[in-house]
Amino acid sequence: MSQNHILSSFDDELNDLRAKIVKMGGLVDKQYKNAFIALKTKDQNLAAEVYQADRLVDQLDADIEKQAIQMIALRSPVANDLRDIVSTMKISAGLERIGDYAKNLAKRVKVLSNRETISVSRALIKQMIKQIRSMISDVIDAYISRDIDKAIDVWRRDKEVDSLYNSLFREMLTYMMEKPQYITSATHLLFIAKNIERAGDHATNIAELVYYINEGELLALKRPKDDSSNYMEVDPSDDS
Amino acid sequence: MDNAAEITPQAPTQAMIQACDVNVYYGDDHAIRNVNLDIAPKTVTALIGPSGCGKSTFLRCINRMNDTIASCRITGTITLDGQDIYDKSIDVVQLRARVGMVFQKPNPFPKSIYDNVAYGPRIHGLARNHTELDQIVFTSLQKSGLWDEVKDRLDTPGTSLSGGQQQRLCIARTIAVNPEVILMDEPCSALDPIATAVIEELVAELKERFAIVFVTHSMQQAARISQKTAFFYLGEIIEFGDTTQIFTNPRVEKTKDYITGRYG
Numbered sequence: 001m002s003q004n005h006i007l008s009s010f011d012d013e014l015n016d017l018r019a020k021i022v023k024m025g026g027l028v029d030k031q032y033k034n035a036f037i038a039l040k041t042k043d044q045n046l047a048a049e050v051y052q053a054d055r056l057v058d059q060l061d062a063d064i065e066k067q068a069i070q071m072i073a074l075r076s077p078v079a080n081d082l083r084d085i086v087s088t089m090k091i092s093a094g095l096e097r098i099g100d101y102a103k104n105l106a107k108r109v110k111v112l113s114n115r116e117t118i119s120v121s122r123a124l125i126k127q128m129i130k131q132i133r134s135m136i137s138d139v140i141d142a143y144i145s146r147d148i149d150k151a152i153d154v155w156r157r158d159k160e161v162d163s164l165y166n167s168l169f170r171e172m173l174t175y176m177m178e179k180p181q182y183i184t185s186a187t188h189l190l191f192i193a194k195n196i197e198r199a200g201d202h203a204t205n206i207a208e209l210v211y212y213i214n215e216g217e218l219l220a221l222k223r224p225k226d227d228s229s230n231y232m233e234v235d236p237s238d239d240s
Numbered sequence: 241m242d243n244a245a246e247i248t249p250q251a252p253t254q255a256m257i258q259a260c261d262v263n264v265y266y267g268d269d270h271a272i273r274n275v276n277l278d279i280a281p282k283t284v285t286a287l288i289g290p291s292g293c294g295k296s297t298f299l300r301c302i303n304r305m306n307d308t309i310a311s312c313r314i315t316g317t318i319t320l321d322g323q324d325i326y327d328k329s330i331d332v333v334q335l336r337a338r339v340g341m342v343f344q345k346p347n348p349f350p351k352s353i354y355d356n357v358a359y360g361p362r363i364h365g366l367a368r369n370h371t372e373l374d375q376i377v378f379t380s381l382q383k384s385g386l387w388d389e390v391k392d393r394l395d396t397p398g399t400s401l402s403g404g405q406q407q408r409l410c411i412a413r414t415i416a417v418n419p420e421v422i423l424m425d426e427p428c429s430a431l432d433p434i435a436t437a438v439i440e441e442l443v444a445e446l447k448e449r450f451a452i453v454f455v456t457h458s459m460q461q462a463a464r465i466s467q468k469t470a471f472f473y474l475g476e477i478i479e480f481g482d483t484t485q486i487f488t489n490p491r492v493e494k495t496k497d498y499i500t501g502r503y504g
């Protein structure tokens with residue numbers, strides 16, 4: 001941050017911790033990128049690669065947690081240092097979960113490859129993935145540069161992921177009603193979309209943690225939510 | 241100083257000691273600058289800050305220990321229970337019984353354990369007879385957590401005890417004269433971690449009865465034992481507030497830099 005520690009090895013460790021988060025963010029971003037290519041091109045090898053690579057994300061999360069606990073034990077951090085280390089640990093856990101959802105997406109590529117694809121939904125998934133990737137990279141930027149405005153911006157963008165999910169949800173229900181053959185793929189696509197929507201929530205959490213590291217207080221704004229799928233119903237007899 | 245406005249406002253609890261615009265000079269050296277601080281009863285107030293920042297000087301103002309330094313000059317007021325302690329009518333010996341002090345290095349008198357504790361009550365005439373004096377010695381040693389360790393050798397020299405025990409003997413000596421405030425100037429810096437923990441536990445118990453002002457160089461110690469923390473820097477109070485707030489979210493940049501170990 002502004003000043004260096006008198007004990008420079010403490011700064012080295014903090015920088016190392018941050019570098020690991022950056023690496024993790026890059027890895028997770030790549031996972032989404034590859035998972036979508038695998039979905040689009042029905043490339044099961046690439047899907048398997050994504051599935052395997054999740055281990056690297058998990059490993060980084062474990063490393064970060066171990067290092068953070070060590071730093072708390074050995075450095076007795078206080079004030080912003082303490083907030084930084086504890087929040088970094090939580091950010092790492094959040095990224096790990098976001099990574100899990102990409103892995104889950106990859107897992108569903110196989111079953112979707114054997115079926116007729118629903119092109120409209122794929123376009124929506126593409127948009128959701130684009131959105132989540134930019135949220136991840138921006139929130140990592142905000143974390144590294146301690147940029148609260150950028151963090152709040154990411155935080156607000158979760159709403160867009162939510163509304164994309166709502167559209168997709170509605171669309172899938174319609175497809176399933178129209179053609180029972182679509183039920184399998186539509187259900188899988190729905191899970192994929194739900195998972196990306198959850199990933200967006202985790203990115204939002206990370207944005208809140210960035211705010212907390214800087215300000216020492218929780219972000220007091222009301223979370224923008226636009227997930228109305230919980231209340232959504234489509235009636236088959238409805239001929240609209 | 242531009243930070244002055246950011247100092248946490250005092251809670252409206254009744255202060256036991258109020259320092260108002262205190263300035264201390266050693267000759268031309270301006271050691272304490274416009275210090276305002278309220279010290280609450282039944283509270284541990286920690287004073288932290290780098291060496292030479294004035295925390296010990298300020299501590300020594302509270303029981304007029306600085307009177308012994310010829311070049312030392314003090315302006316402003318310090319009141320104890322509303323009474324100006326620098327008023328001409330104040331008997332300094334009485335004041336020091338009300339405001340006791342424990343020093344960095346344990347300094348028992350070259351007397352027996354019993355006499356170390358009995359010394360104060362004797363000169364202040366707090367006991368009418370031997371039984372009462374025995375009682376004071378017993379309660380003081382018990383409150384300082386030393387009784388069980390020394391009850392069979394009260395007539396051995398105080399200096400024969402271990403460092404931690406000597407420090408607790410000094411605390412027993414301080415509380416034997418029924419003070420209202422105990423000033424502690426780095427009382428654990430010469431002790432091992434176990435003896436330190438024992439003293440810290442003792443401080444937690446003593447705060448139920450006394451106001452304690454505790455100077456320490458160990459930030460962790462301040463965080464562990466105090467409810468209020470004042471950060472001194474170059475003779476000024478930079479920030480004063482609840483210990484939890486100071487150590488989780490200090491409001492002043494200088495405080496943050498100091499407690500996190502950055503260049504100030």
